[in-house]
Amino acid sequence: MSNDNNSAASNRKNGAEVPDNVSPDLNNMDALSLYLKSTAGSRKGRAIPPLENWHPDNVADMDLVIKANGEWWHEGGEMTRESLVSLFATILWKEENEGITEYFLKTPVQKIRIQVEDAPLLINDVGIVNEGNKSWLEFTTTTGDVVRLDDEHQIILKAYNAKGHNAIDHATSEANADNHQGKTSETQIRPYMPVRNGLTALIGRNTFYHLTEIGELKEQDGEVILTLQSGGNSYQLSMPAD
Secondary structure, eight states, rough: TTTHHHHHHHHHTTTOOOTTTSOOOOOHHHHHHHHHHHTTTTTTTTOOOOGGGGOOOOOEEEEEEEEETTTEETTTOOOOHHHHHHHTTTTTEEEETTTEEEEEEEEOEEEEEEEESSSSSEEEEEEEEEEETTEEEEEETSSSEEEBBTTTTTEEEEETTTTTTTEEEEOOOOOOOOSSBSSSSSSSEEEEEEEEEEEEEOOOHHHHHHHHHHHHEEEEETTEEEEETTTTTEEEEEEEOO
């Protein structure tokens, strides 16, 4: 990690100050937490930092796993401090390298590689927000992200293999982690939604049940069609009928 000082200097040019009393070697939970709190600066609340402007050369690994059910585990133990998980979620970063998806906690001085079993974010709430003469479906993640159903944030369906920890794009959209499983016990059809910086969120089971109450369900050609209204537009989710 001999490039730390150079990385810190270059990132100061990008407007990201690195405090002198915090080590740039951040692949330690306490050091990373202290660093993030020290560099919060003028950001208020849970503002997402400008991750796209940070290009650190230093890459390290941390024994941190985001489980398929949305839990964060560090060194074999579940992270139960919601405030800390939410803080770390603000610097989640995704990269595609030669067909392989990698996830990091990204700072101006370092990228810390972590493991994600399925989606890095989990949606656990949905509500209707009235704005002007339009009503929007607004989704909230467990770590505080808020996203509305629109043309750029549509629900997509993927087949998740619990054994292989991978999700495969499906041709249709749906929203239940358990009800519509594949042919094997390891495969589940799960609903996802894009949130930010290429990150997707799994839509939780209870949230989907709420969606079926909000939307309109009908059967057509052996499929169940769920129609949702948001922002004056209609969005359809096609699910195989039981």
